[in-house]
Amino acid sequence: MKIIVLIKQVPDTAQLSANMNGLQLMASGPRIINPWDEYAIEEGLKLREAHGGSVTLLCLGTPDAVETLKRGLAMGADEAVLISDPQLAGGDSLATARALAAAIEKIGAYDLVIAGRSSIDGGNFATAVQVAALLAAAQLSYVAAIKAIDPAAKTITVERLMEAGRETVSSKLPAVMTVVKEINEPRYPSFMQIRKAAKKDVPVWSVADLGLDAGQVGAAGSQVKWSQIDLPPTREAQVEILEGTAEESAKALVDRLLAEKII
Amino acid sequence: MSNNVFVWIEQNDPIAWETLGAARGVADQLGGQLVALVLGENVANLATEAIGYGADRALVADDATLGPYRLEPYAAIITQLAQAHQPAVLLMGASSAGLELSAYVAAKLGVGLAPDCTELTVEDGGLVATRPVLVGNLVAKIAFGDARPQMATIRRRVYPMPTADSSRSGETTGVAAVLSESDIPTKVEGVAASSGQVSLTDATIIVSGGRGVGGPEGFAPVQALADALGGALGASRVAVDSGWIPYAHQVGQTGKTVQPDLYIACGISGAIQHLAGMKTSKVIVAINKDPDAPIFKFARYGIVGDLFEVVPALTKEFKARLGT
Amino acid sequence: MLSLVEKILFVIAVGVSLYYTQVTFSKMITVVQRGQGQLNLDHLPPRLWTALRALVNQGGIIRHRPVTSLFHYFIAWGFIYYVLVNAVDVLEAFIPGFHIPGMLGNLYRLLADLLTVAVLIGMTYFLVRRFLVNSAVLTIRDNVTLHPKAAAGMRTDSLLVGGFIWGHVGFRFLGTAFLVALHGGDPWQPFASLLAAPLDGLPETAQLIGWHTSWWLAIGLILAFVPYFPYTKHAHLFVGPFNFMTRPPRRALGALDPINFEDESIEQFGATTLTDLSQTQLVDPFACIMCSRCQEVCPAYTTGKPLSPSALEINKRYHIWDQMAALAGGEADESPLLEWAISPSAVWACTTCGACLDVCPVGNKPMFDIMDIRRSQVLMASEFPAELKGAFTGLERNGNPWQMTDDRLAWTKPLDFAVPTVEENPDFEVLFWVGCAGAFDPGAQEIARATATVLHAAGVNFAVLGNDETCTGDTARRAGNEYLFYEMALGNIETLNAVGADQKKIVASCPHCLHTIGTEYADYGGHYTVLHHTQLISELIGAGRLKLNGSNQLEKVAFHDPCYLGRHNGVYDAPRLTLAQAGATLLEMDRNRSDSFCCGAGGAQMWKEEEHGSAAVNETRFAEGRATGADVLAVGCPFCARMMTDANTNAGSPMVVQDVAQLVAAALQK
Missing domain, CATH: 3.40.50.620 (HUPs)
Structure with missing residues (x-):
């Protein structure tokens, strides 16, 4: 099986603290591999282990995103490609998907593209789906389990985690699949693999390499942009104790949770 | 246009x-x-x-x-x-x-x-x-x-x-x-309702029980609240170690690390072992008899009281307000 | 006197024996040399002294199983003496009229006579213990991986060795009795004389034949047995002392060896197969006598986990016997240790408490084998309990295993004095290393506050690193993630040296930090004087800098020795002294000081679920503390505090678990 895994480098939201707010984190905080993407890589590796083939990682990002690819290589991926070009900056999900789809086509024939459900920075739930739309491949989102896969017959059956429950869907391959965390437990790279990964070459593809015009990608190729970014209203650090009888405190809590649109 | x-x-x-x-x-x-x-x-x-x-x-x-x-x-x-x-x-x-x-x-x-x-x-x-x-x-x-x-x-x-x-x-x-x-490349083979077995790692709402639930039967009201919210059921290590609930529900350093939008901790004192697994939840609600329990330091909302009174009251209130 | 024919036969027999001894011993040596590194043979005189001490005091066996140990001393000292006895016997048989003259000879014979009987009594005791009583301490539970040949082999081996000793010493005893009978009595050999009495009536020819036969059997058994030594556990009698002699030097009992991560030619990290172990670890199975003392003190084994340190050594032994020719012939041994030596669950059940290292009378190091296997599992195979991933990720990204992002100084907020950082107080005398637990665990924060309070009250000029502090890497290291430890160690050494901590004192309230910084960082160029907070506090009390309400006899307190303070670093008195001065009446648990029993958190157990067994380690230890009748279980480690507090809560007991510093802080005169 030829598997391509889309990964992204994101700010590590676990580093948010009294000493680092969201803006500071976005600007200069430590970067990690998007947590869901580790599950995507793991699923790719498991499929390769079961059915043979190869796993290629594809990441669009700044040059230092190569660290994220190295992490994925250390987990066991065969190859990695970084799409990096100043022209890509400021791209919305579709502009990003265009570059990714072009890169996938450059890589050539594939059976399955796997990505995380969403990223912890943009949280668009969109890029991988849009890659599927651009590639005209079948799209399987929120996959919690692969029930069956037959690379020879080019079919796959998955379980999708939806609000109504677990939906079993069969599909033709090639397909694009996004995964949720239930699907597996990502492996921790061994030192041996980290060392091997460090020596691997990661080619960097520019917009021109992908055969795209500057107007199709990055801010120039985008139809939405973040025009303003703010910190959410600060809250009292102290806990608010809800007093009263059980019924009163329950009502007070539900009031607050609904008012804050938490549920 | x-x-x-x-x-x-x-x-x-x-x-x-x-x-x-x-x-x-x-x-x-x-x-x-x-x-x-x-x-x-x-x-x-x-x-x-x-x-x-x-x-x-x-x-x-x-x-x-x-x-x-x-x-x-x-x-x-x-x-x-x-x-x-x-x-x-x-x-x-x-x-x-x-x-x-x-x-x-x-x-x-x-x-x-x-x-x-x-x-x-x-x-x-x-x-x-x-x-x-x-x-x-x-x-x-x-x-x-x-x-x-x-x-x-x-x-x-x-x-x-x-x-x-x-x-x-x-x-x-x-x-x-x-x-x-x-x-059409895809075919829906079927849908299985997943009520009560929402996976912890993907859940946006988690309701968890700890030592305070007192036994396996004590998880019933906690589960009922989780169901009312369409959330997953979690537990602290003590509850799991005591055999009240399977390990798959354990949240914490040695269980699942979760990051839901809402985490309701019922009868959980908030040992660091537990905090390590859920402290990045967006909103933490603590329900505990002991007003000095460390969990309150990490919670946005706290209710000091008996979970066996508060949790059913919450379930009732949520059901009424959310129409679930 | 032997006849000429006998003498010729004897010389031939010696030649044959020596030849085969050389063959089998060479094999043993070659097998050992299949291991990594070298045996330590530098500084030979002190090493020989170590060996001699181990030989005479038998690795200090008397500390445990006193009765059995006493019988073992009978056999061991008897056997040591028998080296002389055999030599004299041979000389007497070869040289006409040879004997040790005068009073010296009398004493020699008296001692030989007494020790002969002592050996026979001792050996009888051991045979009865193993074969009639079937002592439980000599059996290994079913859930432990055991080599297929081990169960039967252990009994056969014991019978062989027992039979050999009984035969050799017994026939020598009989031969002496014949001699005594021939010579008409010897008051210096009372037991031989007793045995000679019924032989007195025999014709002289019969007595002579009796002596010749006995002599040949006694000495013949030696000649026959010596080449066979490497194949029996009896080899322990010299491999044991040899093992002590050739062990690598360690700054602390369980200080682990570094790995060179800069050398890209290294392709194997930790131990996957037998020959990945170091040479000294391959001496271990030859030294092992299968007494299972290590198993008896192992917190994992005694709480039902599938880990027995002795089974590990026994499996190595039987594996080597099976493969001796192949191993000695240089063939590759591909079979993974995890398939035959020890189960994965057992590997992850070890708390690294070091009790097995401390107790072993022949200097075996099963804990190091387990750590090497963990290293290979993590660094090579990436197979380890999934729960540890959280701790590893926390160390990588947040510098603490809980993945906490809070301020590392948050614990100081409730204090009514300021705790200065090294920036605020660059001229500090003592660096207080708070540790991750002290910084983040609400329970351990109390300990950190108590420690700071005491230092403050004594007017100690101290400072903390604050947010520049990270985990020492102990968690990663004990969990086999040596690479992560290596990175953290280098980072911390840089931080510590930058503030001049290498020129000052460091005080730690966590023995794991103490051990790692104080003894293990030295391998990476970090040399520090690290004191446990109880050591510093006891110094301060001694210097009159702390005023305690020591006259109030407060409470009955039992102190639980933390493994990494006590057994690993030898600090036993400071906490007790401190407690006494704080007015506590000290009680001791059955297992205390170097015999202390782990709380269950060490060896990265804190960061994973306990392996499946029959009891929880912490509850087992807590029950022991409770049995003392003390009001307070005093601890000196934040992880012990956590484990004992949890056990206390589970037990619903009225006991109080507190760190020594907390008790001292409470006893401070206001």
């Missing part, structure tokens, strides 16, 4: 009406019509309902290929309708289906998409969306480019359910399916 606002009406999910309610405001500000896109099999009633909830008219695709929701046939119709009718805005609910469908359609149309929005306003004749990013640690305003329709999905329960008005009437126009069954 029209000033009309199109809304996809998802079947069997109240998010469709919340979205329609939000879209009503947008359509009014743009001075356009609010058009419901109703797709499915035997969905004539749904079109009527949509008009009752505020749509001016409905475009209805009723076809066997549209029985259960599937991305490709739905996207094909919506894409074609958008190209044919040139709406100014196309909205959907930010449900699992709405998120992927909107993304797919936006890609096919080559237009901008603001997913999972908490606020929609109209400025200078165009949509401006507000949405939380960086898992809720930043709020971004989304500005759209020139392409139309401007697309957005609306976060669940942000906009209120509009009141249904059965006296409203509107035109219902049938449209044909675009893809035939042989053109």
Whole structure:
């Protein structure tokens, strides 16, 4: 099986603290591999282990995103490609998907593209789906389990985690699949693999390499942009104790949770 | 280009009406019509309902290929309708289906998409969306480019359910399916309801029990609250070690690390072993008899009291308010 | 006197024996040399002294199983003496009229006579213990991986060795009795004389034949047995002392060896197969006598986990016997240790408490084998309990295993004095290393506050690193993630040296930090004087800098020795002294000081679920503390505090678990 895994480098939201707010984190905080993407890589590796083939990682990002690819290589991926070009900056999900789809086509024939459900920075739930739309491949989102896969017959059956429950869907391959965390437990790279990964070459593809015009990608190729970014209203650090009888405190809590649109 | 606002009406999910309610405001500000896109099999009633909830008219695709929701046939119709009718805005609910469908359609149309929005306003004749990013640690305003329709999905329960008005009437126009069954790569084999077994790592709401639940039977009210919220059931290490609940439910350093929007800790003192697994939850609610329990230091809301009184009261209140 | 024919035969027999001894011993040596590194043979005189001490005191066996140990001393000292006895016997048989003259000879014979009987009594005791009583301490539970040949082999081996000793010494005894009978009595050999009495009536020829036969059997058994030594556990009698002699020097009992990560030619990290172990670890199975003392003190084994340190050594032994020719012939041994030596669950059940290292009378190092296997599992195979991933990720990204992002100084907020950082107080005399637990765990924060309060009250000029502090890497190291430890160690050494901590004192309230910084960082160029907070506090009390309400006899307190303070670093008195001065009446648990029993958190157990067994380690230890009748269980480690507090809560007991510093802080005169 030829598997391509889309990964992204994101700010590590676990580093948010009294000493680092969201803006500071976005600007200069430590970067990690998007947590869901580790599950995507793991699923790719498991499929390769079961059915043979190869796993290629594809990441669009700044040059230092190569660290994220190295992490994925250390987990066991065969190859990695970084799409990096100043022209890509400021791209919305579709502009990003265009570059990714072009890169996938450059890589050539594939059976399955796997990505995380969403990223912890943009949280668009969109890029991988849009890659599927651009590639005209079948799209399987929120996959919690692969029930069956037959690379020879080019079919796959998955379980999708939806609000109504677990939906079993069969599909033709090639397909694009996004995964949720239930699907597996990502492996921790061994030192041996980290060392091997460090020596691997990661080619960097520019917009021109992908055969795209500057107007199709990055801010120039985008139809939405973040025009303003703010910190959410600060809250009292102290806990608010809800007093009263059980019924009163329950009502007070539900009031607050609904008012804050938490549920 | 029209000033009309199109809304996809998802079947069997109240998010469709919340979205329609939000879209009503947008359509009014743009001075356009609010058009419901109703797709499915035997969905004539749904079109009527949509008009009752505020749509001016409905475009209805009723076809066997549209029985259960599937991305490709739905996207094909919506894409074609958008190209044919040139709406100014196309909205959907930010449900699992709405998120992927909107993304797919936006890609096919080559237009901008603001997913999972908490606020929609109209400025200078165009949509401006507000949405939380960086898992809720930043709020971004989304500005759209020139392409139309401007697309957005609306976060669940942000906009209120509009009141249904059965006296409203509107035109219902049938449209044909675009893809035939042989053109559709996927097939839905079945759906298993997953109530009570929502996976912890993917849950947006988690209700957990600890030492305070006192025994296996003590998890019943905790489970009931989780069910009422459509959330997952968690537990502290003590509860698991005591054999009250299986290890799969354990949240903490040596269990699952979770990051839900809402974490309700019932009878959990908040040992570091537990905190390590859930402290990054967006909102933590602590219910504990002991006002000095460390969990209160990490919680946004706390209720000092007997969980066997508070939790059932909460379940009742949530059910009443959420209609679950 | 032997006849000429006998003498010739004897010389031939010696030649044959020596030849085969050389063959089998060479094999043993070659097998050992298949291991990594070298045996330590530098500084030979002190090493020989170590060996001699181990030989004479038998590795200090008397500390445990006193009765059995006493019988073992009988056999061991008897056997040591028998080296002389055998030599004299041979000389007497070869040289006409040879004997040790005068009173010296009398004493020699008396001692030989007494020790002969002592050996026979001792050996009888051991045979009865193993074969009639079937002592439980000599059996290994079913859930432990055991080599297929081990169960039967252990009994056969014991019977062989027992039979050999009984035969050799017994026939020598009989031969002596014949001699005594021939010579008409010897008051210096009372037991031989007793045995000679019924032989007195025999004709002289019969007595002579009796002596010749006995002599040949006694000496013959030696000649026959010596080449066979490497194949029996009896080899322990010299491999044991040899093992002590050739062990690598360690700054602390369980200080782990570094790995060179800069050398890219290294392709194997930790131990996957037998020959990945170091040479000294391959001496271990030859030294093992299968007494299972290590198993008896192992917190994992005694709480039902599938880990027995002795089974590990026994499995190595039987594996080597099976493969001796192949191993000695240089063939690759591909079979993973995890398939035959020890189960994965056992590997992850080890708390690294070091009790097995401390107790072993022949200097075996099963804990190091387990750590080497963990290293290979993590660094090579990436197979380890999934729960540890959280701790590893926390160390990588947040510098603490809980993935906490809070301010590392948050614990100081409730104090009514300021705790200065090194920036605020660059001229500090003592660096207080708070540790991750002290910084983040609400329970351990109390300990950190108490420690700071005491230092403040004594007017100690101290400072903390604040947010520049990170985990020492102990968690990663004990969990086999040596690479992560290496990175953290280098980072911390840089931080510590930058503030001049290498020129000052460091005080730690966590023994794991103390051990790692104080003894293990030295391998990476970090040399520090690290004191446990109880050591510093006891110094302060001694210097009169702390005024305690010591006259109030407060409470009955039992102190639980933390493994990494006590056994690993030898600090036993400071906490007790401190407690006494704080007015506590000290009680001791059955297992205390170097015999202390782990709380269950060490060896990275804190960061994973306990392996499946029959009891929880912490509850087992807590029950022991409770049995003392003390009001307070005093601890000196935040992880012990956590484990004992949890056990206390589970037990619903009225006991109080507190760190020594907390008790001292409470006893401070206001």
